Amino acid sequence: MIWFFLLSGLFLGWSLGANDAANVFGTAVGSRMVRFKTAACIASLFVILGAVFGGHGTTKTLTALGAVNAMAGSFTVALMAGVTVAFMTRTNLPVSTTQAIVGAIVGWNFFTHSSTDYNILGKIVATWVMSPLISALFAMALYLLFKKYLDKAPIHMLQRDAYTRAGLIVVGALGSYGLGANNIANVMGVFVSASPFSNIDLFGITTFHGTQQLFLLGALAIAVGIFTYSYRMMDTLGNVIFKLTPVLALIVVLAHSMVLLIFASKGLKVFMQSLHLPTLPLVPVSSSQAIIGAILGVGIIKGGRGVNYKLLGKIALGWILTPVVAAACTFVALFFVQNVFEQPVILKTTVPAEQRQEVNAENGNSPTATLPAEINQALGVKEMWSPIFHQPWDSSVYSPISRPAVFPKTESITDNRQIHHHPLKKREE
């Protein structure tokens, strides 16, 4: 059953691969600078590497927005995000998987009466404005730099072509790594709280964590999406909003990759913190927004002529519609999953308030903190909570996912979603 539920995440991964890989290699393939097969191989490899080794930071932000803790809930959220992406793609607009998944999670929060952390949501929504803006600024700065150097550098046209090709491949690989690191949270983030994988010890050298295995699976789905369906998108992207030359394509992809990486890099965040500088949140930003911001930046700095403003307006409308449509679809779909298919879409346990306060006081936590499942079970609370009807769920239809018995005393638990971080931490430790 778990594997069936994961299918929706894989579907979302496939659509992300089909759509967003075009953002990274579309201009290179569309301008015939890089062959599709070469682009697909490089993109797949680096998406997998990025997802497995760099996907943690953004996932934490996404799970903090809404820890979808029941498999059926995760399934519905991912499925509706995927359906929204597919629907928006049909309208030929560069759709944002990030927006779709965030909208879907908020839809889940509304349906299950889980509190939405508006601070986190604000951060995420702010990046939807910030990432295209930062991308545009990066692209403008890079354009000026490239122009200053390339227009005066006595490099033969053919050598420049070779360097541009090499640059497109390197930057494409970087962008693919960024895409994997930043966007795997969109694909598999909702399944992290209910991951079916456990840690694998690799010859005592290192541990292949359960989350990494989950991300590897999601990354493989992205790779399949790249190979099977991204060619058409790659072939058409880059010439629609503003016609790009290979050098401009290099600038655009570089700016886009930098944006993806700065919003996914824990190392950069720590470095900025060490310098007491303001940090950027580790949030899954939309690669579509980043690439469009970069294209627009280059178009504007070149005088703004040739920019298809009408299409840009349509795209902006799509950016507003995507999260709203995803949230609405998820809300409706959750109703059906819960009430027609009788699958729990949220797992909650309740104990009397006095008892909870007592246990929390013993563990040094906030009196209102929700208790982890193990303690709830130890206290004899086993029922699942049905959010719509506000009555105990029939636990006979649902087999809860096993959780390790861990309850950190030092960490404050303020709501149910944070509980589900602990099993992961335990596994990773």
Next chain:
Amino acid sequence: MSLFFMKHKQLEAQIDEYYDVLIQGGLLFKQGIRFYLQGRLDEFETRLQELCAMEEKCDDLRRHIETSLYSHTLIPESRGDVLGLLESSDKVLNRIAETLMQISVEIPDIPDDLDPLYSDLAEYAIATVDGMVKAIRAYFRDLAMVRDNVNKVLFYRKETNKTAEKYKRAVFRRELRLSHKIHLRYFAYHVELIAEEAEDVCDRLSIATIKRYV
């Protein structure tokens, strides 16, 4: 990595070779005209043969470059411009060879006192071709130099026109048969066409250069 750049370097060398041949063709033309005016017809014919061989070599090189550009999908954004430049440059060499061939076939009787003028005419026409080749080489390597070389071409093109006009006025103001005058004018006109072709290439080059800026 060197393998990655190998086909680019090979093609770069071929393009350089193509324009080397074009420069040599111009030099052969000048030598051929000088030998013809001096009455050294055997040496003139040798130069003509060499020029024809060069024209063929140039055609082969051009075809090979065009095929490579397409088969390896090199410089996709400038490929059309480069192919256009190669083809129009080829027309310049064809015009040079054709002019020398016509002299060989029709053996125009140029009055001795007009020899220096006709020699100057050939000199200026080939100067436009030299400038054109330099401008094209700059297009590939150093865009800032294109403008300077194009300006030189325009200057020599005007000088060619002025010299051709002077030559034609001199021809038509002397006591010769009209058919002879027309025949002589025809050869000035042909040399003028060489400069005109070179100017057309430079016009095309100016547009291509604007497109190449980042």
